Amino acid sequence: MASRVVIVGAGFAGQHAYHELAEAGYEVTLVDRHPYTTFQPLLYQVATGGLNPGDIAFPLRRFVSRSKGRTKFRRATVTGIDTENKRVLTNRGEPIPYDTLVLAQGAGPNFFGIPGAKENARTIYSRAEALAVRDLLFSGLEQMTTQPDRERRFTVLVVGGGATGVEMAGTLAEMKSEAIPVVYPELSQDSFRVVLAEMADTLVAPFDPRLQRYTLHQLRKRGVDIRLGTAVKEVRPDSVDFADGSTMDVDLVIWASGFGAHPEVSEWGMPQGRGGRIEVEPNLQVKGHPDIYAIGDAAIEPGSPLPQLAQPAMQMGSHVGREIVAADKGLPPTPFGYDDKGTMATIGRNAAVAQFPSGRTVTGFPAWALWVGVHLATLLGGRNRLQAMVNTAFRYFAWPQSATNILGDTVVEDVQLDQSAGRPELPQQSE
Amino acid sequence: MASRVVIVGAGFAGQHAYHELAEAGYEVTLVDRHPYTTFQPLLYQVATGGLNPGDIAFPLRRFVSRSKGRTKFRRATVTGIDTENKRVLTNRGEPIPYDTLVLAQGAGPNFFGIPGAKENARTIYSRAEALAVRDLLFSGLEQMTTQPDRERRFTVLVVGGGATGVEMAGTLAEMKSEAIPVVYPELSQDSFRVVLAEMADTLVAPFDPRLQRYTLHQLRKRGVDIRLGTAVKEVRPDSVDFADGSTMDVDLVIWASGFGAHPEVSEWGMPQGRGGRIEVEPNLQVKGHPDIYAIGDAAIEPGSPLPQLAQPAMQMGSHVGREIVAADKGLPPTPFGYDDKGTMATIGRNAAVAQFPSGRTVTGFPAWALWVGVHLATLLGGRNRLQAMVNTAFRYFAWPQSATNILGDTVVEDVQLDQSAGRPELPQQSE
Numbered sequence: 001m002a003s004r005v006v007i008v009g010a011g012f013a014g015q016h017a018y019h020e021l022a023e024a025g026y027e028v029t030l031v032d033r034h035p036y037t038t039f040q041p042l043l044y045q046v047a048t049g050g051l052n053p054g055d056i057a058f059p060l061r062r063f064v065s066r067s068k069g070r071t072k073f074r075r076a077t078v079t080g081i082d083t084e085n086k087r088v089l090t091n092r093g094e095p096i097p098y099d100t101l102v103l104a105q106g107a108g109p110n111f112f113g114i115p116g117a118k119e120n121a122r123t124i125y126s127r128a129e130a131l132a133v134r135d136l137l138f139s140g141l142e143q144m145t146t147q148p149d150r151e152r153r154f155t156v157l158v159v160g161g162g163a164t165g166v167e168m169a170g171t172l173a174e175m176k177s178e179a180i181p182v183v184y185p186e187l188s189q190d191s192f193r194v195v196l197a198e199m200a201d202t203l204v205a206p207f208d209p210r211l212q213r214y215t216l217h218q219l220r221k222r223g224v225d226i227r228l229g230t231a232v233k234e235v236r237p238d239s240v241d242f243a244d245g246s247t248m249d250v251d252l253v254i255w256a257s258g259f260g261a262h263p264e265v266s267e268w269g270m271p272q273g274r275g276g277r278i279e280v281e282p283n284l285q286v287k288g289h290p291d292i293y294a295i296g297d298a299a300i301e302p303g304s305p306l307p308q309l310a311q312p313a314m315q316m317g318s319h320v321g322r323e324i325v326a327a328d329k330g331l332p333p334t335p336f337g338y339d340d341k342g343t344m345a346t347i348g349r350n351a352a353v354a355q356f357p358s359g360r361t362v363t364g365f366p367a368w369a370l371w372v373g374v375h376l377a378t379l380l381g382g383r384n385r386l387q388a389m390v391n392t393a394f395r396y397f398a399w400p401q402s403a404t405n406i407l408g409d410t411v412v413e414d415v416q417l418d419q420s421a422g423r424p425e426l427p428q429q430s431e
Numbered sequence: 432m433a434s435r436v437v438i439v440g441a442g443f444a445g446q447h448a449y450h451e452l453a454e455a456g457y458e459v460t461l462v463d464r465h466p467y468t469t470f471q472p473l474l475y476q477v478a479t480g481g482l483n484p485g486d487i488a489f490p491l492r493r494f495v496s497r498s499k500g501r502t503k504f505r506r507a508t509v510t511g512i513d514t515e516n517k518r519v520l521t522n523r524g525e526p527i528p529y530d531t532l533v534l535a536q537g538a539g540p541n542f543f544g545i546p547g548a549k550e551n552a553r554t555i556y557s558r559a560e561a562l563a564v565r566d567l568l569f570s571g572l573e574q575m576t577t578q579p580d581r582e583r584r585f586t587v588l589v590v591g592g593g594a595t596g597v598e599m600a601g602t603l604a605e606m607k608s609e610a611i612p613v614v615y616p617e618l619s620q621d622s623f624r625v626v627l628a629e630m631a632d633t634l635v636a637p638f639d640p641r642l643q644r645y646t647l648h649q650l651r652k653r654g655v656d657i658r659l660g661t662a663v664k665e666v667r668p669d670s671v672d673f674a675d676g677s678t679m680d681v682d683l684v685i686w687a688s689g690f691g692a693h694p695e696v697s698e699w700g701m702p703q704g705r706g707g708r709i710e711v712e713p714n715l716q717v718k719g720h721p722d723i724y725a726i727g728d729a730a731i732e733p734g735s736p737l738p739q740l741a742q743p744a745m746q747m748g749s750h751v752g753r754e755i756v757a758a759d760k761g762l763p764p765t766p767f768g769y770d771d772k773g774t775m776a777t778i779g780r781n782a783a784v785a786q787f788p789s790g791r792t793v794t795g796f797p798a799w800a801l802w803v804g805v806h807l808a809t810l811l812g813g814r815n816r817l818q819a820m821v822n823t824a825f826r827y828f829a830w831p832q833s834a835t836n837i838l839g840d841t842v843v844e845d846v847q848l849d850q851s852a853g854r855p856e857l858p859q860q861s862e
Contacts, residue, residue, distance in 0.1 A: 035569060035570075035573060052483055052484075052485030052486075053483075053485070054483030054484075054485060054486075055483075055485075061614045061615065062614065065613050065614050065616075072617075074576075074577070075573045076577075092574070092577050093576075093577030093578075094577070138466060139466075142466060142506045143523070145505075145524075146505070146507070146523050146524030146525070147524070182496050183492045183493065183496050184492070185496075186503075
């Protein structure tokens with residue numbers, strides 16, 4: 001049997017592949033850039049101070065130590081794949097030999113080549129980025145309090161009206177209306193402004209039109225300045241140009257628009273499709289590499305591209321685990337089939353949208369409660385779940401004060417509102 | 432009345448002075464370098480991965496927003512004191528006018544001018560420093576796993592046998608014996624070594640001799656290599672010279688020996704005594720400055736110097752608050768009297784020492800339980816207390832795995848065992 005399996009990336013996809021193979025008694029080496037795995041769906045809460053980073057991270061050595069058998073963790077960054085000799089090259093330690101390789105390194109933001117976006121906009125797809133956003137946000141507000149005569153409002157522009165952008169804008173709107181008056185009494189509510197720009201003519205496009213309208217209504221009600229059909233042309237340190245020729249002064253741009261492959265993947269010699277995702281066969285084998293599989297955000301099956309969400313990633317992981325076992329038994333490949341359990345997006349307290357394959361839709365408090373339940377239940381590790389519950393409960397009941405938990409380490413220790421100094425160096429993430 | 436009081440530093444002393452004055456309806460401005468206050472007694476747990484930084488930090492704006500009345504928070508670093516015009520100069524915003532000033536900026540480490548100590552040793556007196564220690568520790572172990580043939584053991588030298596050094600060494604010893612075998616199976620226990628060097632001939636000197644012996648015995652039992660009567664002569668990036676002429680290869684030096692004033696204080700024009708602490712009258716008024724008080728670690732009353740602990744700091748804070756109110760009523764100054772409630776030090780799970788003014792001493796589990804109870808009860812904020820409980824409980828029951836919660840942001844993203852590159856820039860702390 002293929003005794004040695006190497007899994008690159010310990011996100012949802014990698015974890016699920018790991019489980020299947022560890023169960024089956026394989027010699028598995030899990031490789032990740034970081035000593036922890038991050039629960040990405042709640043990163044926007046870290047970015048807005050609602051959760052501490054520790055609440056949504058889990059140590060991978062602890063994760064690996066839980067499974068009996070011949071599994072290992074290697075904290076390292078993959079620098080290349082030697083398909084000839086079947087070895088994964090990393091920045092630390094000896095190359096790791098494999099019989100079968102699973103690529104689950106996830107994806108990063110996609111700036112679609114828009115000038116200045118990469119340099120001047122922030123993303124919340126990684127822990128370090130979410131923390132940088134949080135620190136820019138709270139340090140910025142802090143600084144506003146010492147500039148009462150400042151004419152310009154502190155403006156946060158969220159680019160992208162998908163689930164991530166909506167979650168972010170909704171939470172920022174609650175900060176504005178509920179937290180600022182209490183916690184930053186020196187500031188008037190008007191001194192903080194939340195803008196959401198979406199290229200298309202609707203928010204949360206994949207959802208049912210009723211849910212799209214509900215989302216739009218809820219965000220407007222919460223004071224978000226929503227610009228539909230508005231494409232970003234260029235991002236500068238303190239202003240943004242839109243395609244319609246208008247310009248907006250901004251203090252913080254949050255890029256919630258699109259996933260792209262990690263740049264280094266292009267050096268791995270794998271076939272890359274749309275967005276740089278690795279092209280796979282229906283059974284998730286990498287095209288032309290029978291001993292390599294790609295799953296999660298990192299992979300794309302040209303015939304039926306899947307949304308880059310937790311559910312497909314988890315299912316792909318489990319599928320590939322079973323595929324590897326089956327292949328060793330000489331069984332034929334089985335195409336992966338996505339079992340859509342429904343999708344959700346949260347707008348703010350008591351407001352969310354959920355849609356099920358049956359076509360059934362839920363909004364308002366029920367959808368929000370559902371969202372909270374599903375996310376807490378999925379959080380990896382009892383400890384983290386408990387803490388996230390404590391936090392979420394406090395955020396809900398002790399609001400507004402709990403919106404000010406700028407408690408992590410400041411990646412940006414002290415931020416100038418004029419960010420022309422450029423973004424600080426942030427560690428790359430593999431989640 | 433002295434309507435405007437400015438308090439510099441929001442540690443135990445500053446918080447207690449704030450409470451008294453806010454209650455009395457004073458216009459109080461609380462100034463701190465950081466947007467949060469840190470619960471220093473548990474920093475060693477952050478340094479060893481047992482607690483996340485968020486568990487022992489509390490947002491100061493939330494703290495201030497709790498009290499009705501005319502109180503303000505200003506996140507800023509004090510750059511000077513204009514006693515002439517009674518204004519505090521900061522790095523951010525307008526100078527802050529005061530009628531009465533309370534200096535509670537705390538203290539930093541004291542390297543006693545030992546060559547290389549400041550550059551190459553780490554402290555755990557501030558959050559950022561504790562995180563740097565944690566990251567050096569876990570990144571170092573991580574790296575060891577990819578160097579199985581490395582001959583040298585990963586050596587942590589703790590300098591100072593006071594409560595801080597004992598807590599640190601004890602926790603590291605538990606990591607070695609209980610966590611490493613499970614979480615770093617690639618490493619043998621012997622590959623990790625904990626050394627504690629103390630200049631005096633005894634540990635925890637202020638405690639009863641019986642407690643000193645108990646502490647020594649417990650640490651030795653836990654595998655700490657204890658060197659009494661051993662003074663450090665010089666600290667280099669990867670080795671340490673002792674006064675007896677011997678040298679030791681080290682991977683990490685933790686400086687748990689002595690408090691000193693923050694260097695910038697020398698520019699404030701205040702009378703400074705031993706360790707740079709500001710000299711105060713018996714009623715805690717700064718000598719020669721009737722409108723300025725100094726409290727906590729920052730202050731010293733030459734006649735009766737107090738230990739630099741939480742208890743005296745809290746009591747001084749409350750006393751000064753009352754003094755200011757009394758002075759405004761034309762009442763005579765009241766000398767501060769320290770009410771010693773006893774002192775404790777923890778060695779590890781189920782092992783601690785406690786000593787009461789009555790002379791009564793407690794050791795073992797009862798002392799440990801007492802220690803846990805007192806510390807959790809003192810933790811600022813229900814939310815934090817809840818979380819610290821969750822964490823501490825997990826650390827106790829889910830041990831050993833929970834010793835690997837390297838979840839905060841890595842101040843040091845990836846560390847070489849050879850630290851000759853020097854320490855990263857760490858933000859100064861005012862706690």
